Structures are given as structure tokens and as C-alpha cells.
Amino acid sequence: MDELDQPEKSFIKRFWPYFAGVAIVIILILIIPPFLKDRRQSDSSIQTDTPDSSAQEIQSDAGTKHKTEQDRIIISLPFVDADEPYSIMPYGETVNHPGKIGHPGMDFYWRDKTRLIAVVDGEIESITQSSNRVSSSKVPYWEVNLKAGDYRIIYAELDDYNRDLTVGSQVKAGDFLGYPNFNDEGDDHYMTHWSFGFATRDDVTDYLCPVSYFDSSSLLRLNKIWTNDDQYV
Numbered sequence: 225m226d227e228l229d230q231p232e233k234s235f236i237k238r239f240w241p242y243f244a245g246v247a248i249v250i251i252l253i254l255i256i257p258p259f260l261k262d263r264r265q266s267d268s269s270i271q272t273d274t275p276d277s278s279a280q281e282i283q284s285d286a287g288t289k290h291k292t293e294q295d296r297i298i299i300s301l302p303f304v305d306a307d308e309p310y311s312i313m314p315y316g317e318t319v320n321h322p323g324k325i326g327h328p329g330m331d332f333y334w335r336d337k338t339r340l341i342a343v344v345d346g347e348i349e350s351i352t353q354s355s356n357r358v359s360s361s362k363v364p365y366w367e368v369n370l371k372a373g374d375y376r377i378i379y380a381e382l383d384d385y386n387r388d389l390t391v392g393s394q395v396k397a398g399d400f401l402g403y404p405n406f407n408d409e410g411d412d413h414y415m416t417h418w419s420f421g422f423a424t425r426d427d428v429t430d431y432l433c434p435v436s437y438f439d440s441s442s443l444l445r446l447n448k449i450w451t452n453d454d455q456y457v
Contacts, residue, residue, distance in 0.1 A: 295373055295374055296437070297344055297372055297373060297375055297437065298344070298437060298438075298439050299343040299344045299377070299420070299434065299437050299438060299439070299442070300343045300344070300397060300398075300438065300439055300441075300442045301343065301438070301442045301445060301446065302332070302340050302341055302342075302343050302377075302379065302401075302416075302418050303332065303338055303339070303340060303341060304339070304341065304398075305445070307334065307338040307339065308445065308448075308449055309332040309333050309334050309338075309449060310333055310334065310335060310453070311332075311333040311449075311453050312330055312331065312332055312333070312446075312449055312450060312453060313327060313330065313331035313333075314327070314330055314450075315327060315328070315329060315330050315419075315431075315433045315434065315435070316433060325431070328419055328421075328431040329378070329380070329417050329418055329419030329420070329431065330417075330418050330419070330434070331415055331416070331417050331418075332404070332415065332416055332418060333413050333414070333415050334404060334413065334414040334415070335412075335413060335414070336414065337403060337404075337406070337414055338403065338404055338414060339400050339402075339403065340379055340382070340400075340401050340402050340403065340404060340416060340418075341397075341398050341399060341400060341401060342370055342377075342395045342396065342397050342398060342399045342401055343370075343377055343397060344370070344372045344375075344377070344397050345372065345394075345395065345396050345397055346370045346371050346372035346373075346377070346394075346395060347370070347371050347372075347392060347393065347394055347395070348368065348369070348370060348371075348389050348390065348391055348392060348393040348395065349369040349370065349371040349376065349391065349423075350367075350368075350369045350391060351366065351367070351368050351369075351385060351389065351390070351391060352366070352367050352369075353365065353366050353367070354366075354367060354380075354381075363383075365380065365381045365382060365383075365405055366382040366383070366384060366385045366402060367379065367380045367381070367382065368382065368385050368389070368401050368402055370395065370401070371423060374422055374423060375420065375421070375422060375423060376420070376421060376422070376423035376429050377418075377419075377420050378417075378418065378419045378420070378429065379401055379402055379416060379418060380416065380417040380418070380419070381404070381405045381415065381416055381417045382402040382403060382404060382405060382416060383402075383403045383404065383405045383406060383414075384402060384403050385401060385402035385403075386399075386400050386401055386402055389401070404416035419431055420432055420434040420437070
């Protein structure tokens with residue numbers, strides 16, 4: 225009996241690695257596809273919850289969402305090279321404007337009358353006249369608001385505006401919008417309060433520091449003005 229079993233044992237001993245290998249392959253075939261399917265579903269879920277950084281959104285205080293890249297605009301300064309101001313009161317400055325948000329805009333100062341220009345292509349959203357005035361002239365200030373997509377650019381405290389403009393007028397970057405106000409109390413100068421932000425509603429702006437939105441040429445000009453401004457050196 226042992227002699228009859230010997231060939232069978234020899235056959236099994238010789239070919240058991242082959243049978244074991246086939247068994248392992250069969251097991252892997254049965255296990256791996258479901259595992260990969262679950263992994264793909266998991267990866268898909270992660271990608272859905274975490275969007276690509278170029279399409280990430282930021283939430284404004286008023287609840288309006290704005291994409292950081294696709295809708296981001298590039299702006300220039302609101303005056304030409306030949307009309308560089310002699311001083312700037314920057315965004316966020318709190319010495320003269322204490323409070324929670326500080327100074328929500330930039331004040332530009334000139335010795336001579338200057339033409340203010342559009343910093344980006346857009347539409348005239350509003351032209352209004354305010355009741356306050358800081359000078360011997362009691363003529364109220366004008367304010368021109370320029371809308372560009374989700375953004376609002378505000379030209380405030382103007383002596384006058386371009387009378388060819390009306391609400392809804394389409395303007396190009398560089399178009400003439402108005403004149404800064406003349407202040408003759410103390411040190412005579414011209415000044416405008418210029419601000420920038422998200423237009424969350426008709427009468428609400430989520431102010432933004434504009435520095436990172438300026439084109440490279442405008443940023444160089446701005447840094448040069450700040451460097452030469454004794455008030456902030």
C-alpha cells in the first residue's frame with residue numbers, strides 16, 4: 225500500500241508550489257477589485273469635499289462668496305504718473321481714525337488739482353452728493369461708485385465729477401471720473417478718499433486692502449510714494 229501511495233506523494237511534493245501559487249492568484253483576483261473600488265470611492269469623496277486651491281472660495285462678512293482666483297481683478301492707481309500725490313493715508317491707518325476697522329480706504333493728497341481716473345473697466349453704479357464738507361466752501365462732496373463684477377471702487381469726497389457720466393455708463397481703465405476736493409483749512413491741498421471692496425449689497429461694501437490687487441507697475445509707484453512720504457517714513 226505504501227508503495228502505491230509513493231508516486232502520488234511524489235507528485236504532490238513536486239507540484240505543490242504550483243498549486244499554492246494558483247490558489248494565491250485566485251484569492252488576489254477575488255479580493256483586490258472590491259478593495260480598489262472602495263478606494264476610488266473614498267478618493268472621490270475626499271476630492272469633492274476639498275476643492276482645488278485655484279477654485280477655493282472666501283466668505284465675506286455679509287455672507288457673499290467670492291472665488292479667490294477666477295473672479296479676482298487687477299487694478300491700477302486712480303491717477304496718472306504725472307499726478308503722483310505727495311502723501312497717502314493708507315488703508316487700516318488708525319492714528320487719525322481709531323476704531324475696530326481703522327481707516328477703510330486710502331486718502332491721496334495733492335498740491336494741485338488732479339484728474340482722477342478709473343482703475344479698471346466697469347460700470348458707473350452711482351453718483352451721489354453728500355451733506356458733509358471740510359473746507360470754507362460749503363458745497364457738498366460728490367461720490368462716484370464704479371462697479372466691476374463683484375467689486376466696488378469708491379471715489380469719495382470729490383469737488384466735482386465728469387458730467388458726461390451717468391449711472392450705467394460703461395468706462396474703461398484710465399477714463400476720467402472726477403476731481404479731488406480742495407481743502408483750505410490749515411495746509412491747503414486737494415484730497416480724495418478712495419476705497420475698494422466686495423459689493424455685498426447696494427449700500428454695503430466689504431472693504432479690502434487694495435495693495436495685493438494693484439498691478440506691478442502701480443505697486444512700484446505706490447511704494448515709491450510711501451517711501452518719499454515723510455508722514456509714514
